[in-house]
Amino acid sequence: MSKRLDTTPKKDEFRMPGEFEQHKQCWMIWPERTDNWRLGAKLAQKSFAEIASAISEFEPVTMGVSKEQFSNARQMLPDYIRVVEMASNDSWMRDVGPTFVINDKGEVRAVDWKFNSWGGLVDGLYFPWDQDDKIAQKVCEIENVDTYRTDGFILEGGSIHVDGEGTCIVTEECLLSKGRNSHLTKEEIEEKLKEYLNIEKVIWIKNGIYNDETNGHVDNICCFARPGEILLAWTDDEKDPQYNISKSAYDLLTNETDVKGRKLEIHKIHIPNPIVITKEESEGVDAIDGTLPREEGDRQAASYINFYIANGAIIFPLFNDEKYDKLAEEKLKEVFPDRKVVGVYAREIILGGGNIHCITQQQPLGKSIG
């Protein structure tokens, strides 16, 4: 009961809402691959369960789980979290899930982008990705939501952020990467974003967070708090390779306007001290040919920007960083005075290559279909 539509959201007057708009629920996928998550993924599962529980204080959560892990996940999660069977290749619902769009009547549809593991055979992170690429459709089947096909256009949900009013932010590093839509020009890619997100303006910053294996997803470096207001990952340490990246984004955004002609207000959030994989952590991961290894000394792309906006709340990652955890919390409280700000310790998730925003996908409320 999910029809495939051959038009586009723009033609049908559906738009992607901002994450800060009202949700029906949050979707996640249960982690289990032992070549990405150490110690049989048991620690990651505990973290995912904690994050799902934190979000479910504010909105319903549905967890997609493979048949092999179904009973275990059902037991590890509280019973008010819905668990549905869903095969995957890993657990990044932001990137493999549907991008929901909505119209003025409150009808909900979704864009089902093509997914190729963040770069396919060029620089993708694992092979195969066949089950991941079916996730968006499976979510929409369960929810009776019709989907737009994108004619092979490759995109992950983490590589876009919209303000819900016609402006989108992306990084050149990701959207112009060789492993995605390299047969298209920048203008053609922008055209696709405009058609499928129903936006009018794309703001291109250069790069994402230093050493981000997703080719610099925007959702790890900056996001909209609301129309006209942006949060940006920052560092004061000019020797940190992150400094020039953040500085360049800051300068660009400072001189930009959104589609409504507004100047952007920019809030900086300092990144944590570098998160580096330990020997013990590295040794807990299975070595499998074709999967990005997790090696001792690797710096992970940790950033507080990778939070999830739930109904009435911000769920953000903690790194056990005495100084910057606290600063991030204060900044988030200041920028979101009407939301409860909840930190969840997330080292196990950044060890797998992402964070809270990467493992979640919001479904807008829309009207009840009954």
Place this chain on the structure above:
Amino acid sequence: MSKRLDTTPKKDEFRMPGEFEQHKQCWMIWPERTDNWRLGAKLAQKSFAEIASAISEFEPVTMGVSKEQFSNARQMLPDYIRVVEMASNDSWMRDVGPTFVINDKGEVRAVDWKFNSWGGLVDGLYFPWDQDDKIAQKVCEIENVDTYRTDGFILEGGSIHVDGEGTCIVTEECLLSKGRNSHLTKEEIEEKLKEYLNIEKVIWIKNGIYNDETNGHVDNICCFARPGEILLAWTDDEKDPQYNISKSAYDLLTNETDVKGRKLEIHKIHIPNPIVITKEESEGVDAIDGTLPREEGDRQAASYINFYIANGAIIFPLFNDEKYDKLAEEKLKEVFPDRKVVGVYAREIILGGGNIHCITQQQPLGKSIG
């Protein structure tokens, strides 16, 4: 979002509605095991698709499909049928699915019986049955329906029929079989039915259809058309082993009353001429140790009683039997004057050991939860 309840439907005043009451939707499971369905299950899949399509003219249908068959099923089914991922060991939703119960407010819950492949290690039909036994829970998770645990009580949905007003019909052959609840007395089994279906009276007929591998499920030999009215599989051929079985049931039912004290009106429907597996049909099935083989010359338990009552319709099996197909249709039209009677050719399904009622499970309408 499906809580496990430790009480019983009787205690909470939920009852199993008759199949003829209003449905929200019909659940099915996609067939694929090649040791039960010939020629790679391709012919059975076509039949299941035809039956799902026929039902979906009258009520929504959701098809549970393994990850391996997801794309194929999605393509073979019309897009107004919902397809959700669901691992199984075979495709008998009547027997492995939840038994939904409802209360006066229209709230819906379900009973999640223990399933052991129609007899477990005593005379079960295949091993293992671990995925089948999770189906009821998975359906209820998707639908946000709370479930009653039955403390290990084994039952298949096809072994019971209720009138929705307090009466249930079962067969002794099945409910007293060695492979199910042989540690319980007949009275204790009756007590379980009363608690979990919220009924007051159990009518026990002796046997199901001749050679029925389910140990004689009641849903192949008789069912309620409405309270006080029963349809019974019949044969006029006194030499057919089915004759004495049907005659015994007829005599017993003629002398019975339901819980309201009503005499039962009994409508006979003649069975088709014997359906016997051909050499070609037998050779199309993979031989696997531990699975009931499909051998040339085996007589299948074909019966027109194995129909599904949809909203406003009866979907019943055709066997390409010139005489009895027609008689069955006429009888069903006479007994259900307000429903459209739709026949679907179902030889491929009876070759696998059941029929339309066995592969479907109704979910009552209840109130919208929004």
